[in-house]
Amino acid sequence: MAAPRDAEIHKDVQNYYGNVLKTSADLQTNACVTPVTLVPKYIRETLKNVHEDVTSRYYGCGLVVPELLENCQILDLGCGSGRDCYVLSQLVGEKGHVTGIDMTEVQVEVAKTYLEYHMEKFGFQAPNVTFIHGCIEKLAEAGVQKESHDIVVSNCVINLVPDKGQVLREVYHVLKYGGELYFSDVYASLEVPEDIKSHKVLWGECLGGALYWKDLAIIAQKIGFCPPRLVTANLITVQNKELESVLGDCRFVSATFRLFKLPKIEPAKRCRVVYKGGITGHERELIFDANFTFKEGEAVDMDGETAAILKNSRFAPQFLFTPVGAELLAAQGCSGLETKDIIRDPFKLAEESDKGKPRHAPDGAGGCCGKKKSC
Template sequence: MGIHEDVKDYYGRRVQKTEDLVLNMCVTPAQPLPKYIRDVLNVVHEEVSSKYYGCGLVIPECLENCWILDLGSGSGRDCYMLSKLVGEQGHVTGIDMTQEQIQVAQKFIEYHTQLFGFSKPNVEFLQGYIEKLSDAGLKDNSFDIIISNCVINLSPDKKAVLKEAYRVLKDGGEMYFSDVYADCILPEAIRTHKVLWGECLGGALWWKDLFRIAEEVGFSAPRLATAKRIPVTNAELKKVVGDFQFVSATYRLFKIPASCPKDKCCVTYNGSIRGFKEKLKFDVNYTFNEGEAVTVDGEMAAILQGSRFARAFSIKPAGKVAPCSGEDPSTKSKVKADETYRGALGLCPH
């Protein structure tokens, strides 16, 4: 509870706008945004956007009619943007433990409902802890997608967060999130530093621990989408951090249905996902071009078959079709993800 109270104080009272942050950890862009997303962001109310502290923007593909949960929704910027993208038949729930942030978000529900031309709100904001979603009334198997933007590192119990996320996701659901990671396990001097914790460094998880926790909870292996090194520029804090290095990375985790076989398959993308007509970059290992047959490993095949992406792909057993084009990256996927991450840190590839 001490960490929770420190974080609430930091983001509820000390930090009033983005410029109040000491470092730039939580404003690092993850990747270029499509125009249709930029257009929505540009109309989100100014007060909501001015209190945005996330590291990049976490927007997975294929959102129409989805039910989405935003862990650590803050002032609600991402929730309002997503509420437009999911449409009136979709729904977005934001949860945050900081009362001041929730008050800002709730103040503009009707404003954005009218702005987007909806007959009723499709977004709600709850005050609560991301480690205890049941206390906020969130039920099992309720959401298609969970997003989180530079928040899980602020939690003192990362495993509890992922366990709760797994519980409330539907079978085939996805957790798509950006966060700050360290190049190794951090010492106590960094982990107990209040400013470093509030600035998303003190609580940064060693990235290899993410893989361990995800497996223990039941998720598929984390799939790295983007990674970018974020240097510590403040001289005083740099003395505390020393040679430890940090990355802003986006991962995607899936709750694969038990009924989905994990057999190598040949898949063909049909180009039906909005904003990704010609090409869908799924992660650092797989990029799907419209109409091109690609061999995928068993876990990726299960993800595509068991998730909302199934309607965007033709999926056939690899042994029952002509050889697919391109090299099968299944044996190299973990190596490539590791090299991408280490490359962001400026480390050698091995």
């Protein structure tokens, strides 16, 4: 997309989230409405501590809270009024740190206003949250250092940026090896037509800039990430008849993915893993993504791709790893990735959920479309 068009989109997004939207009641589609999901008690408790002026300016449809956050350095892309940052702040603890970046100055000022309030509420001696006014596709320019963060989160912001690849490249540079991007966003069932892309309201409401879902894996793997891991997905419906007519046959889904940046190593082999348990909020069961659930003490025969992620990320100390030969796997009726029906299509996962089938999704992971707007 040409630079002049990009600048126009940036201006429109800033205006939409800085001036047009005052509360969630101003939204014109349900793409940015939080679905009713079960939220673990430990996350509910953190939400109670967030000031109501911050939560009232939250336009999201879920929480982006991955597991095992203690002492982590986290970057929130498009932090908006800071709700997610203040939730994550409590979970990383005083030895961790959360940085939020957002292009909309009005939102950042709201977040900063309540910094002292939240630190006192959490009982922290020193602030463990920083807010930056800047662009998520220009993280280095905003002062975010290379390989400085364990986790990057984003709640429906990347779709608002014209150049998604540039955002992912910036994220890759600021992540440490073994780190991950845990993010929710809106995806389209096909390449979004130009008339939808150029519609200001549809772009502002997270649909016009949606990425064709198959393109995510292509872009991410070119940059160096592991293949995307689908966590959860929800179909989006549009109640506004006028907007619905513009969308035509293009369908949309909100989905949470996790992307890992691993060191350059030899391809991992299939192995058997046992979850030790003990992760806060997931002591007995860890739902890693839509395909793998680990129960405390139970052995799971694992494909090489997933084994590499577990072995080379912050999750490694939480598992026991045992090499398993192909012969043993075959004898036990488990041949790993080749026979497992790996779900990568968010529309397939969302449709299965609608049919009442069990959906593997961490409590509180939520969908997308956030209060936080990029640059």
